[in-house]
Amino acid sequence: MVAFEHPHPHGPLAPTAHLELPFFDDHHRAMAHRLVEWLKSQQVDESDDRIACREWVRRLGDAGWLRYCVPQVHGGALPALDSRALVILRETLAHHSPLADFAFAMQGLGSGAITLAGNPAQQARYLPAVATGHKIAAFALSEPEAGSDVASMATRALQTTEGWQLDGRKTWISNGGMADFYVVFAKTDPQAGARGISAFIVDADAPGLDTSHHIAVMAPHPLATLHFDRCSLGQDALVGSLHGGFKLAMQTLDIFRASVAAAALGMARRAFAEAVAHAKQRKMFGQTLADFQLTQARLGEMSALIDAAAMLTYRAAWMRDCSSANGAGTPAYTAAAAAAKLTATENAQKVIDMALQMFGGRGVQVGNVVEHLYRDIRSLRIYEGATEVQLLILGKHALKA
Known part of the structure; x- marks a missing residue:
């Protein structure tokens, strides 16, 4: 389409x-x-x-x-x-x-x-x-048995005389199978948990890397499972410090977490615009759908949900860019980004669901904008820190206050 x-x-x-x-x-x-x-x-x-x-x-x-x-x-x-x-x-x-x-x-x-x-x-x-x-580019962190629990990853990186050797699997990797390079996180000290993870650049043509296992999902995006079988890397593949990969991964996700909220916000705004346009032109019982108070109340609720998400999203981005007291990497910013990601993705799901309901049967017709959005929004509540992870971040932050 x-x-x-x-x-x-x-x-x-x-x-x-x-x-x-x-x-x-x-x-x-x-x-x-x-x-x-x-x-x-x-x-x-x-x-x-x-x-x-x-x-x-x-x-x-x-x-x-x-x-x-x-x-x-x-x-x-x-x-x-x-x-x-x-x-x-x-x-x-x-x-x-x-x-x-x-x-x-x-x-x-x-x-x-x-x-x-x-x-x-x-x-x-x-x-x-x-x-x-x-x-x-692609970011390869998740594994079949290590999603939110990053420290339990099993992919290993062993140092060799030529450089590094990677063995293991990564899954749910965006741009998998089409990226020119991957930043891959692997255990360099298996006994050290999160403190034993390092990051590596792996070019798509690296010997021992198989990216052919594509994953089909409800809203089509290029995803794949990466297989590393004695994947050979040079000495220069290590990114940052040895065993510093977990912190680096979290810093990277922290930068982009507010932008995930923004993507959800964009989808919610589109669903709202489609719902308003539909309500104005849809004829029912001698009047338009927009003439019904129930429709007006639903649109009002959608508008408030969008505004609430927007304020938290923009605040988090502003805090990272502008506030020396609450800048990047601080607990206050991390909590603000978590609140933005949580609220924007959850609110967008609600807004899009309400928009689809307003379209009635047309809303579930393949090819309709709100049907497409209904499938697209769902993954945002999971990737780059699931809703449940954001709740834990916010709860722990509250207890430390």
């Missing part, structure tokens, strides 16, 4: 009124307006998710949007990764096409560890290519 088919040529435009909130600076606002204009002409056939993702990466790279995934010194748009820019980009892209958002986000997440801890040679080799879309 083409990205979100709609009676109008390009669907409803992403809203921009929220950009006037004090969380954002003028350059954020200007960027958002440029992106909305650019997206008007972007329609991609998404019937094959892998082909579509490659196409979105190419377009996003050619247009310069992927430059927001890396620092300026390596071809990026801004001096450092900017959470508010990421939030705006992901919200707007997800409003247009969740797959476009996915393609953008994975470039940032997949290269984030290299941005944070890579040596100059690693950064020079990979980050400029990520910024142009010439290399597709």
Whole structure:
């Protein structure tokens, strides 16, 4: 299907009124307006998710949007990764096409560890290519028996005379089977739990890496299980410090957690726009659906859920970018990002469900925008820290206060 088919040529435009909130600076606002204009002409056939993702990466790279995934010194748009820019980009892209958002986000997440801890040679080799879309990135942390419990991972990295040897499996890996490189987390000290994990760059053509096991999911995205069988890496594959992988993984996820909330927010705003448009034109019992007080109350509830999620999302991004007292890596920021991810994904699920209900039978028809969103939103409540994990983060933070 083409990205979100709609009676109008390009669907409803992403809203921009929220950009006037004090969380954002003028350059954020200007960027958002440029992106909305650019997206008007972007329609991609998404019937094959892998082909579509490659196409979105190419377009996003050619247009310069992927430059927001890396620092300026390596071809990026801004001096450092900017959470508010990421939030705006992901919200707007997800409003247009969740797959476009996915393609953008994975470039940032997949290269984030290299941005944070890579040596100059690693950064020079990979980050400029990520910024142009010439290399597709992937982040490989989860395993069949190690999802939220990262410390229980079983993939091993053994040091050899030539470098490193990886053995094990990673699963639910976004861009699996199509990425040009993977940042892979593996145990370098199996007895040390989370303190014995290290990060490695694994090129797609590395000997002993098999990425052919693709995973089909309810909302098609390129996912795969990676098999490492005596996978041979050079000495220069290690990213950051030995045994420093767990902290690096958490730092990377921390940067992008608020942007996951933004993606959910973009989907919720799109579902709301579709519901409002439908309510205004749907004829029932001699009047429109919008004339019924029950419809008006439902739209009011949806609007409030979206606004609540937006405030928490923008606050978390602002805290990381702007507040020296509550900056990145502090318990206050981690809690704010958890609250944003929790609330935005859960609220978006509710909003999209209510929008689908408003469409009646048409809502479950394959190809309808809200049907597509209904499938797309579900995974956001799981990946990059499930709802239950965010609740634990917030509960522990409250007890330490």
